[in-house]
Amino acid sequence: NVTPDSCFDGRKYFDLEKAIRRAEQMVEEGADIIDVGGQSSRPGFSPVSEDEEKMRVLPVIRELSKRLKIPISCDTYRPGVARSAIEEGATIINDIYAMRYEKEMADVISTARCAVVLMHMQGTPETMQKNPQYSDVIGEIFSFFEERLEYALNCSIPFEKIIIDPGIGFGKLVEHNLEIIQRLREFTTLGRPIMLGVSRKMFLGRIAGNVGPEARMPPGIAACVAGYLKGAQLFRVHDVKEMRMALDAAAAIENYENTCS
Template sequence: MTDSEIYYRPLPLLSGGRWRLAGGPVGFSQFELLRRGAAPELSDAAPDYVIRALTAPRADILGLSMDRPRIMGIVNATPDSFSDGGSYDPAAHAAAQIAAGAEMLDIGGESTRPGAQEIPPAEEVARILPVIAAAGPVPVSADTRKAAVADAALKAGAGMVNDVSGFDFDPGMPGMVAHHAAPVCLMHAQGLPADMQDDPRYDDVLLDVYDALAARIARAEAAGITRDRIIVDPGIGFGKTLEHNLAILRRISLYHGLGCAILLGVSRKAFIGTIGGARTAAERGPGTLALTLAAIAQGIQIHRVHDVAEITQGIRLWQVLSEGSGK
């Protein structure tokens, strides 16, 4: 068995630990060794290259350090997003998200909910540019799969691209992002929004997603995007069943081994309602907070949420208790 066939997941500790995970507040001293078709094993050791990838501090993103959790507020400039599409004026909502404590905004003009259909780039651009202009001093991410839309957004003042296809949708996206020297979030998705939830299948979802993200990182680097400008997102709910989502969330610290900051987007997702008995998306804030705190305990840095004020409040209380746990 060679090291390349073993996946090393750091086992997070809220207090103490031999190493710091990604240079942040979470420590670890042991590893869970994961192999396809085999039961997990515990180990006190890992190769030096694995430890370097797991412990190296992540680069700042949009001027924000990645040594503590960061809140990304969602602004949907769409009439048909699954949670709140068409329920507010996007520019006014951007201001409200900032007032609620969002440290960055993710502005999207095309719904990527299950079953959503593609819209023309010009329509997407027309939806998001006024919102970017209204965002003021808070850094902005453009949530788009299309190079033409990302190009227009970056020229209008956005600082980052959030591509839910992980560069799979538009072959022009890697070169465009490299040209702008912008940070990019590469998300994993199986299929397109129109059909991604029809029958998603994996051999081992946790490891399959890891390999797919590693391939996306390699493709981005080949296009001239340095790793310190790459963020990864395992894509909860994008071509994944409830069981797939839970398998990823239980062991999400594995993805620190990719050497990038990690973004998590679980906010108001349907599986929260299924488990928590919350029929409407707006009722899923408590479940979102529970998953967010669990992810923070595994060192996840960026949290993309609808309910900024509520999630921020919960994190602050959790941090106060956690910071005192080792005293």
């Protein structure tokens, strides 16, 4: 997060060299993708201008694409930022609006033949946590993905280039987030990889005794492992080393076969 106001690591990497060093450290710790974002999407955030967002993310993406051999993702919902990020070496666009903010986003992604993360969000970041309501949270998110997948295909975005993200904490109460993780496997029938982003989020603090962001790694590990066991394949995290170790251990247990019996 190349931002001054993200919920956990705001200002920590609001500097090019610090951001580059942190990304390289994350790769050493086991990251498979580096996601670069230039504005916070925490509840109630104030959007920055497109020029400011570009100023924050493009130098980082440009440098990382030279130094790293893993994919670079840009966390943006603006077509102009996405296009410039792709020109600098990004191969994934992580869009919290799922290409609904501006129709041009689909054209950018289709033309570049890059991958895209389509996330579910009720409302906007400014309003999403003001008493979100669902009659059927799983059914409504499922229908949302069906519509977005159809839209993407109609825009000539290859099916295999799409990742879905149920948007934990984006227009959801604690009980919604818990139900989504518990029933995550239902989304696997859509045929696309599921990304789960729970790291340091507020609902973890609520279920772990109202702790702050700095104390939310343990419940975050538990949520990621639970998500993995329910079918999630990608995890957007701050604490790469710890999450990688936990997920590798969970995978070893889940996939163990006793060849001696």
